[in-house]
Amino acid sequence: MIHDEYFGTPERRKILTGIILLIFAVLMVRLYQLQLLYHGELDKKSEENSIRALVKEPIRGYIYDRNGKMIVDVGPSYTVMVVPAEFDRSNLPFLSSILEMEPRAIEERIARARAYSPFLPSRLKRDVDIKSLATIEEHLPLFSGISYQVESKRSYPTPAHAAHLLGYSREISDAQLSQVGEYYRQGDVVGIAGLEARYENLLRGEKGYEYVSVNSRGQIIGSFEDGGRDVTSKEGFDLILGMDVDLQAFAESLMTAHAYGGAIVAMDPKNGALLAVVSKPDFDPAIMSGVTPAEMWGRLNTDESKPLYNRATLTRYPPGSTFKMVLAAAALEEGIIDERYRINCSGGFRFGNRVWKDLHVHGSTNVIEAIQRSCNVFFYQLMFKVGFEKWTEYGRRFGFGKPTGIDTGEETSGLLPSIEYYDARYGKGKWTAGFTVSLAIGQGEVGVSPLQMVRYIAALANGGTLHQPHAVQYINNKRVGKVEEIPRDAASVGLSARTMELIREGMRRVVQEPGGTASLARIKGVVSAGKTGTAENPHGEDHAWYVGFSPFDDPRIAVAIMLENSGFGGSKAAPLAGLIIEKYLYGQLRRPTPNAAPIKRDSTKAITQVILEH
């Protein structure tokens, strides 16, 4: 290098060192100025900065039904707040008596509030009654660091519970707080179950902040910079459901009147919107808003009838004869049989050295009559013609054995046995075709949820489209001021028109023709179709199934009903379906109903009591 002599010379090293020391000196002088010379002035400014950011809670979004009726509302609720740094411990006993909280509990709350911030108000007690609030307000000058704010809590203006579908929101737990990150803080309400949880981000809205100046005792003396830095809270988005809340309430009242346990799911077969979702026994979601007493929680969690359990989406019972259409579809679609194919039902079916019995002797039967009369022998034989593999394939096409993708709560996949399943369960070659015989009539290991069933029936009703079941149809997006439709999935079952026609004719005869098993589901003036079923229950009385749709030519409602421990589907479940469909299609019942319970909210009974027959 030509300039070797200048590279890193001691002189240049000194200059660089000098520049660094100069920077250091400049910064030190400035630090000295700010922290020592101007300390008094700046410290005073910082003290004057006694400004509190008060959180303005957004209003949680409302929930409406398909006709614009409000299902979930918000009402006022009063929360007592505390600023830990300003709280005077000598007030503890008095405050404890007003709030009806143990002094220890108050201290623990304050300690946790201090960990959040000693200078900002935190919630001490939520949903304080108006009498306690009046006492606190009266003594406010005495209680330094104590204040209150108006918040909202859920209220339910209709008689419908729809508890499992709507879910509920509660105060956020410590465990959740550490997971969900920076938006939430102690005392915030967050959706825990159902729609409240699934649509939490849309429902909650955005918090706002109001800046106020406070004096040394923490009392508000005015707004800060005339509210120039305030941030207004943003209301949560509203949900508009596919539900018909009148139908929901009616369906619930039917279950209550008969003291049935089980589920009713009704769906719009045109798009998969859920019209009603009932699971009994249930609870009143109103008891979850505000503060739920611990004793009530305990009861909900330990009650033998499991009121928190969503029977509409989580039960996994065999579908019984309601599953026969799957096998019929496989046989017809694969060209294995047509409507001319007949068997002679002698009332029993022998395979190997075992005999499966039928309830009746049906004589000469084709596929339409076999569905109409629910002839087991026909389907036993058909299973061997179609084969297990095809049966599984068509079951899968109708969405069994996998989750439906519903937009609320948890759901079961159910169980759709397959060759792989049996190989895994019993070992390759260790199971025989005899294992599959009961599957032909929907018994044995096959397990389905009422939700899966209604989707299957809706697909038979609408000509073969399997819709994603959903509670929410539209969202009122308040940010853009538009009601937005939520796109949902749909898939084709892939059945020919001829196959559809034959199966649907069988289902029509079930309801409309003599010899059908569900004449009790018949409604004046409308043609309906359906299928009864009975799930064999090794632990007690059988479960009753009914699935159906109506009107036959242009279906507007599909329904699946499952009654636990209620015996034969045709006698108990079918009449309920008739009433529900009638109510939906006409808006009201056109016949006297001797056995319907009054449709009204009974808040004294939090859990619907159900006498289960064992």
Add this chain to the structure above:
Amino acid sequence: MIDYFKEYFDFKALFLCVALVTLGLLSVYSATYDVGAGATFQKQVMWAGIGFLAMLVTALLPLKSLQRLAFPIYAGSLVLLIVVLLVGKTTSGSKSWFGVGGLGGQPSEIAKVAAVLALAAFLSRTTTSLSNAKHLLIAFGIVLVPSVLILAQPDLGTTVVFSAMLLPVLYWAGAKNFVLVAILSPIIVAAGALFGTLAFLFSIGIAGVLLYITRENRFVAAVAFGLTLAVGLSVQAVYERMPPYQQKRIDTFLNPNLAPRGAGYNVLQSKVAIGSGGIFGKGYLQGTQTQLNFIPEQWTDFIFCVPGEEFGFVGASVVLIFFTALLLHGVNVAGMSKNRFASTSAVGITGILATHMLINIGMSMGILPVIGIPLPFLSYGGSALIANMMMVGLLMNFYSNRKEH
């Protein structure tokens, strides 16, 4: 044994870096104390752990391989800068960040280290001469290409730091005074242009005199002066094209009373925070300015307020002293190194860290404009922390190999 270690292991750099990172973690914890449940702090602890490992690995690499790898690393960093412009995420107006899944980073941080190494590798070649205009242009180009890519994000702060590194490196590598003045004068004139006509004319005067004193060739000096004028005149044009938030920052710096509630608000609250700290501070987690969130995004660019407010003059001085000690150590390492590549790199690293310290702490105390650059080791941010700790790792490496040619 211990003596052997002292001879070959740079305990001083290690200690200063760990001390600064620890102070940074304490500050980030305090600044984010009420925001969520410490997620920001936990992330920073994780970054510090990764940075520590990266530092040790860097310190142990063979010097010759580093020198050989300088250009490939540099090329890689340019590719990353281009990729981030094409597919990067936009945060607060800049396309500077990209991520895959939960991981991500700012390539501009890695580009700093890469550019220093490439520049040093080029300047330490025996065939390179700083009197050769072509070589000088190449040296410029090595810094200019990533600078332009970063300016396009647009990230003015990082570009400034980047360019500021060139001056001490050229100086150390033996550039003539005239070259340095020629680089410096457009900067002086550009700054003057922003302060109005009188300051503009005055800065032109200074630049002219300096160029005249250090001139070796009248024609070259005249060209340099012409370029200086051109830069000064086009500054106003560039200013017009800046994103409004950066314009506002410059305006507010020039006249803080212009928008006391807007961009000037940060500086005002930051000064109040530091000033109210007094000699011993308000105590850890007790700073009202910090805990009541008067300083937006304090854990990034305004982190210096936390030690200033909560630990007072004593605490803030410790930060400054540790920083300065690390910078002086950097110059010492440069002086001790027999290897030119190592020596030049050490000056580049020291230059980058010094610019960061000066601008960041200067803006926190209201003596420099608010251009958003973090305080090394203290500010929240994964890529910056790792890159900075790797730079310390390089200093440690050069110290260990200082006798190697």
